[in-house]
Amino acid sequence: MLIGVIAMFFVKPQDTLEGMIDAVNNALKLSFSLMALYAIWLGILNILEQTGFNKKLSVGLRPMIYFLFGRVSDTTAEYISMNIAANLLGMGNAATPMGIKAINSMDDQSGVATDAMIMLFVINASSIQILPTTIISLRTALKSASPADIILPTIITSFISTLSAVLLVKIIIKIKNRKRRREYD
Amino acid sequence: MTDYILPVLFLILFLIVTFKNIPAYDYFTEGAKGAINLGIGIFPYIAAIMIAVNLLRLSGVTDCLAVILSPVFNFLGIPTELAELTLLRPFSGSGSLALLNEIMTKHGPDSYASRAACVIMGSSETVFYVAGVYFASSKARKLRFAVPVALVSSLISVVAGCFLVRFL
DSSP states (O other): OHHHHHHHHHHOGGGHHHHHHHHHHHHHHHHHHHHHHHHHHHHHHHHHHHHTHHHHHHHHHHHHHHHHHOSOOHHHHHHHHHHHHHHHTTOHHHHHHHHHHHHHHHOOSSSBOOHHHHHHHHHHHTOOOSOOHHHHHHHHHTTOSSGGGGHHHHHHHHHHHHHHHHHHHHHHHHHHHHHHHHHHO | OGGGHHHHHHHHHHHHHHHHTOOHHHHHHHHHHHHHHHHHHHHHHHHHHHHHHHHHHHTTHHHHHHHHHHHHHHHTTOOGGGHHHHHHTTTOHHHHHHHHHHHHHHHOTTSHHHHHHHHHHHHOOOHHHHHHHHHHTSSOOBOTTHHHHHHHHHHHHHHHHHHHHTTO
């Protein structure tokens, strides 16, 4: 934000406040639409929790979750499995509220993000989208000869990026642990 | 086909709920209540991030960066036309979608640049926005290596995307 204000000072000082208000306006709109989204998905999530569906799902995904996130509590594992399942089904907007619940349940209140929190964030920030619907419809609107021919490279690419993100986090954690062990010796 | 996934899932869920005699209405409203606090909790962080992004865009800092970094990007196999998209993508979802539209109108939707741009758009996320939303309601303020790793992996996805589109 500081860099932005300094740059504005030199380029267009008269637009600074307007630009800020515009941004907050968008943030308000976004918060409201997120609230609508969360209301639906958190409601559904609560039903799923009470029916015990997500327990079954998380038991199935448990080996993968333990590998990625280490030993997490049962509730956390349930939220994480819901988040990943929603992501794989291409329901990015359903994944967000569940991801937030998972992050909150992993929070140790120390003010510092734990390894598991970072892992979940990185997986969600690298996008595991299967069908880029918005982009395909945009291509159709612009009269592309084959609007859907980007699906395959998109899937491969998002797989590569998620994989590289997971590996990077794993490597960093390993290096940090080794350093810590050396300090104890 | 994909249009039916969600309705079918909802239908199955509601059928199970009715069959099992679960007070679904109560559970739904109980869960939905949490949405208001979540939205309010996230708002200030989204506002701050969006102000920063908007000022950086308006002042032309991102354009300058695109020009400065384009030799580096060329070295990585990212064409100059896509430098700005690569830089903007982690900051702004709607901004980069507008940019994608611009690239496709300018170069034609079936050109190499446009197809690579589509793949970049589809295979990466608005990293800073995701960080704001995911961590806003937790106590964690020190994110350690979270954002750098996410940015590196989205750069990897850009490079991989530009490479793959040449063949696929």
